[in-house]
Amino acid sequence: MRVIGAAVAGTGFIGPVHIEAIRRLGHRVVGVLGSSPDKSRAAADALGVEKGYAAFADLLADPAAEVVHLATPNRDHFGQCQAALAAGKHVVCEKPLAMTAAETAELVRLAAAHPRQVTAVNYNVRFYPLCLEARERARAGDIGEVYHVTGSYLQDWLLYPTDFNWRVSADAGGALRAVADIGTHWLDLVTFVTGLEVEAVCADLRTVHPVRRRPAGGSETFTGSAAKDRPAEPVAVTTEDYASVLVRFRGGARGCLTVSQVTAGRKNALRFDLAGSKAALAWDSEEPNVLHVGHRDRANEALGRDPALLSAAVRPYANYPGGHAEGFPDTFKQLYRAVYGAVASGEPNPLVPTFADGHREVQVCEAVLTSHREQRWVTV
Numbered sequence: 001m002r003v004i005g006a007a008v009a010g011t012g013f014i015g016p017v018h019i020e021a022i023r024r025l026g027h028r029v030v031g032v033l034g035s036s037p038d039k040s041r042a043a044a045d046a047l048g049v050e051k052g053y054a055a056f057a058d059l060l061a062d063p064a065a066e067v068v069h070l071a072t073p074n075r076d077h078f079g080q081c082q083a084a085l086a087a088g089k090h091v092v093c094e095k096p097l098a099m100t101a102a103e104t105a106e107l108v109r110l111a112a113a114h115p116r117q118v119t120a121v122n123y124n125v126r127f128y129p130l131c132l133e134a135r136e137r138a139r140a141g142d143i144g145e146v147y148h149v150t151g152s153y154l155q156d157w158l159l160y161p162t163d164f165n166w167r168v169s170a171d172a173g174g175a176l177r178a179v180a181d182i183g184t185h186w187l188d189l190v191t192f193v194t195g196l197e198v199e200a201v202c203a204d205l206r207t208v209h210p211v212r213r214r215p216a217g218g219s220e221t222f223t224g225s226a227a228k229d230r231p232a233e234p235v236a237v238t239t240e241d242y243a244s245v246l247v248r249f250r251g252g253a254r255g256c257l258t259v260s261q262v263t264a265g266r267k268n269a270l271r272f273d274l275a276g277s278k279a280a281l282a283w284d285s286e287e288p289n290v291l292h293v294g295h296r297d298r299a300n301e302a303l304g305r306d307p308a309l310l311s312a313a314v315r316p317y318a319n320y321p322g323g324h325a326e327g328f329p330d331t332f333k334q335l336y337r338a339v340y341g342a343v344a345s346g347e348p349n350p351l352v353p354t355f356a357d358g359h360r361e362v363q364v365c366e367a368v369l370t371s372h373r374e375q376r377w378v379t380v
């Protein structure tokens with residue numbers, strides 16, 4: 001494949017993960033953008049990138065940047081996606097795609113109006129090889145009819161009222177926080193694996209800390225506790241720390257999801273149990289190299305991630321032999337393998353999460369919020 005140039009906006013927690021993954025594939029990161037010209041230059045130096053752009057317009061004007069990665073806070077995604085598509089760029093946007101379903105609907109329309117540009121939402125969890133394998137098995141009918149999917153996405157980095165991040169503010173992150181930030185990874189994954197579509201939701205949310213202490217100078221993602229000794233001011237918080245969501249899928253399957261950012265000891269634990277009429281599948285992102293296959297009439301299986309044992313369609317996305325663990329950063333590499341392959345070939349890759357997928361997740365988020373506020377089932 002030819003070497004493709006990329007520019008990355010957002011140099012906090014996840015932007016550098018994008019950069020590392022692009023480079024591991026042999027593509028070239030030509031420039032980065034931070035929240036100010038100084039931050040762009042500092043990030044370019046720290047990450048060994050040639051250019052630190054002064055503004056998003058400079059990034060868009062760079063002909064060497066064919067693909068634009070948006071790893072900025074959620075409120076910037078909509079405008080940056082619009083501008084990047086108008087500038088003729090391929091776009092990889094972090095999740096959630098935008099703040100409202102009206103915005104995401106507009107981005108779906110724009111993506112369709114630019115069919116030669118590849119557009120993707122960064123639902124990287126799909127690209128754990130054993131999640132791709134679960135999808136292959138579900139599609140092949142190995143687990144039979146799906147009766148229900150249960151699971152959770154639990155973290156602890158916002159456990160204390162002294163933990164703070166832009167995500168807790170509805171203005172910067174959106175009115176839903178835990179569900180939009182991590183719950184949508186679970187929803188994207190289980191709908192991707194099963195092919196099911198969410199029809200209706202019934203949600204109960206809780207803001208455990210209605211007041212948090214914002215440290216002077218802000219705090220970085222996942223490292224909030226590092227700022228806890230700095231002076232801080234109290235800030236009212238309306239976004240949820242916890243959610244329980246009952247899900248009805250089209251066709252009759254049922255689901256149940258618990259999301260929390262205040263569960264001590266669970267650092268980044270996405271789990272699902274998929275109950276089918278023939279077999280069950282279970283997976284845990286903190287033990288990502290094992291897929292549990294449950295049987296009623298014979299011994300259960302623990303399938304280790306090993307390219308030699310995976311379906312042919314999944315093998316290209318598992319690059320190390322069995323026993324050589326692959327994890328979180330590898331999922332970004334494999335997602336971009338699919339995205340950059342589509343850029344190079346001009347052929348879409350059905351594994352890539354599309355803007356339409358990103359739109360559906362935001363529609364589900366809005367239904368979750370309405371359901372909680374009105375204490376009733378809401379159709380998506």
Ligand SMILES: NC(=O)c1ccc[n+]([C@@H]2O[C@H](COP(=O)([O-])OP(=O)(O)OC[C@H]3O[C@@H](n4cnc5c(N)ncnc54)[C@H](O)[C@@H]3O)[C@@H](O)[C@H]2O)c1
Nearest residue numbers: 010011012013014015033034035071072073074094095221
């Ligand atoms: N796929 C995943 O696993 C995953 C993980 C974490 C975050 N995310 C998503 O990535 C995005 C960024 O999250 P994060 O955790 O890296 O946040 P972060 O706060 O760590 O980093 C955001 C960065 O964007 C910069 N920034 C702010 N406004 C900007 C602007 N207008 N232009 C350019 N840069 C700007 C900030 O200076 C900061 O460096 C969010 O949408 C989040 O939901 C996805």
